[in-house]
Amino acid sequence: MSFPSVAILTAKIRNFQEHLQKHNKDKSNKRRMLMDIDRRKKLLKNLRLVNYDAFEKVCEQLGITYSFPPEYYRRVTHRWLAKKALCIKVFQEVQKQKAKQRLMMQSLAPADPKAAKTASV
Template identity: 45%
Template sequence: MKAHPILGHRSGDESKWLDCGLNKILVKPREIHSPEKKYTLDTKAPVKLPEHFQWGLGGDPEAQHLLFDSLPHVAAEQTISHINVTNPHNESVHQSLNKAQWEELPSVHMLARITDLRNANARGIAFENRRRCVEAFSSPDKPNDTGRPEVQAALLTMKIRNLHEHLQRCKKDVANRRAIRHLVHARAKILKYLKRLDRERFVVALEKLGIEESAIEGELISNDKLNTQIFKIMIPEPAGLLTLTSNIAGEDKQT
């Protein structure tokens, strides 16, 4: 049985995707937003950093140290800059510094809330997932290599999965039905190139992406039967759209 050209594995074998490396690193909106946690501001408690950061802070420990350690300390020092700090035995300096640091604590708590990925929109979550894909699929010798075939395949697979979930809910979205076909074809081209380049890297990439080799074989053939078949495998063809799908496939064949 041929693997699903969009999901990358045989129908019913969802464990192939659930156990793969790509699925494990991606942030799922339903997981970070549910159940919704109520924030409480306790100035007596130490600052609890978010489990998942947004804006790329999750992969930058130096930036986290700057925001949550260095910045509050500098802000507290600026607050007491009018006091004579040249005298280390001046008790008022130490008392004022401790008080200033205490007063900065609510700001640190607020900063932690702002940088929490749970407060990000869909675009912020997509940004974090792209960063994770680039980090996980780049070579250790060349980090953040966005041109690496494995990275490109991972980014395309993430888009395909997200679009597939969307099409399960919006089955009459013809524009995205066509878009997902182009994404599947683009992923196949990347993986076939990797296969010619290095067979061992190709096998490892398929395992990390949760894709079977049969899922990328033959899907680039441009004909009416295949294009219609891909749509039918993805979701049932809505009434009245079969003719439109065939016309789109015919236009692609002529081009």
């Protein structure tokens, strides 16, 4: 059932792409193309979950490469970039302090644990 609709949507998308190459400022057709791309993506996702063999066959016949959506998406803003940079800087400083503490602990600890036991007794 979904194979014909995926093929029809693919044909419509390719027609929109050809049209938009000539008329790149045609925003309404660009919006329609993006909506059709989303609809096709949804159908392909469903087909992939239901019948993987048919999904592979459809993708191969239509020349479509299916890419997975990102697991998490966050819009990048100046505030978010500044906060991320601060968090990275704080993390690096904490790592430096922990490394210094480890060096101090290693220098204070005796090299041979058996020698430490005999010296304390």
